[in-house]
Amino acid sequence: MPRATRASRLSGLLASVVLLAVAAVGCGGSDSGSSSSGAKGPDPSSAAGAFPVTLDHKYGRTTIGSEPQRIVTVGLTDQDAVLALGKVPVGTTEWLGGYRGAVGPWAQDKLGGAAAPAVLTDTGTGPQVEKIAALKPDLILALYSGLTEAQYESLSKFAPVLAQPKAYNDYGVPWQQQxxxxxxxxxxxxxxxALVSDVEDEFAAARKAHPAFAGATAVMATPYEGTFVYGSQDTRSRILSGLGFSLPKDLDKVIGDTFGANISKERFDLLDQDVAVWILPDLTTAVAKLHGDKIYADLNVVKQGREVFVRETGDYGNAVSLSTVLSLPYVLDRLVPQLAAAVDGRTATEVKQPAS
Structure with missing residues (x-):
């Protein structure tokens, strides 16, 4: 999910936007001494009493002066938390699935009678600044993102921007903190x-029901441009660790400072865990191709039937990739039985694939 810096052709547009929307500005610029510790100010019992609130992030601090009404989510999964909290964004950023308003089925009921959000796209050049400006936001959220500092400064000229937390890799914010x-x-x-606590209770219940998860090792991967393995800060890997699994010891050393990376066949030992979860384009051809690699097929995780296969297209695979406060209960209902079968040595090809 690479992001590039903002093209210079937008500078003229932003100048005109500033004249129209500068009153909405409530955020500071870069502050190298800031942290990602969160809100400064009162802990109110009502939204009205919460403001102004100042939040720390990767590029400094942002102050939000009053309760936001027109929210745009640049972060690819941020919309679910907004919806869970009773707000409907005016704009979301498309990533997976082609859903109405870029809102998955686990969250569609949160739209209520409101119009679906306008859907923005990110084609690799960063947020669509012109379209975001046209939505007249009073808050832009970019927590699950790879927002650059230049993009942050551009967007901050016409609305407060809450960028990704400083403490995590890009696209690495835990769903709880998000x-x-x-x-x-x-x-x-x-x-x-309270929402976070409810979902954490579901994880705790799964751990209690499946004590074999504790201490077992697991890894999540996909055949994207080779063999792509997700690191410990990726949302998908956090599902496994949240269920009690341990991730491969050398995982982050090999992957580096990112959410995941391709590995060479010399490091297929990272895949040879108690469970290997694969996100695949399909469950027939892709599985056959995977098992056609003699080096991979010779691993114990394959020979002992401890693989889990998730089809990346469809609601289930999308919910795994998003891993939000709203999608995770949907995921746990489907993934936990597969993981339990794999720990027992019954590969996912022998377990009925969960309905999407």
Missing amino acids: TEEIGKALGKEAEAK
Whole structure:
């Protein structure tokens, strides 16, 4: 999910936008001494009493002066936390699935009677600044993103921007912090904490029901441009660690400072864990191709039937990739039985694929 710096052709547009929308500005520029610790100010019982609120992030601090009403999500999964907290964004950024408003089926009911959000795209050049400006936002969320500092500064000229937390890799914010930071930005901190607690209870129940998960090792991968393995800060890997699994010891050393990376066949040992979860384009041809690699097929995880296969297209695979406060309960209902079968040595090809 690479992001490039903002093209210079937007500078003229931004100058005109500033004249129209500068009153909406409530955010500071870069502050190299800032941290990602969260809100500064009162812990109110109502949204109205929460503001102004100042939040730290990768590029400094952003102050939100009043309760946001027109929210645009640049972060590819940020919309779910907004919806869970009772707000409907005016704009979302498309990533997976082609859903109405870029809102998955696990969250569609949160739209209520509101119009679906306008859907923005990111083709590799960064956020669509012109279209975002046209939506007249009073808050732009970019927590699950690879927003650059130049893009942050550009967007900050016409609305407060909450960028990704400083403490994590790009696209590495945990769903818990994502939800709670957005809750603070919307004046709903207590409600956000309650939502997080409810989902964490579901993880705890799964761990209790499946004690074999504790101490077992697991890895998640996909055949994207080779063999792509997700690191410990990726949302998909966090599902496994949240269920009690341990990730490969050398995983982040090999992957580096990113959410994941391709590995060579010399490092296929990273795949030879108690469980290997594969996100695949299909469950027939892709599995056959995977097992056609003699080096991979000779691993114990294959020979002992401890693989899990998830089709990347469709609701289930999309929910795994998003891994939000709303999609995770949907994921756990489907993934936990597959993981339990794999730990027992019954590969996912022998377990009925969950309905999408």
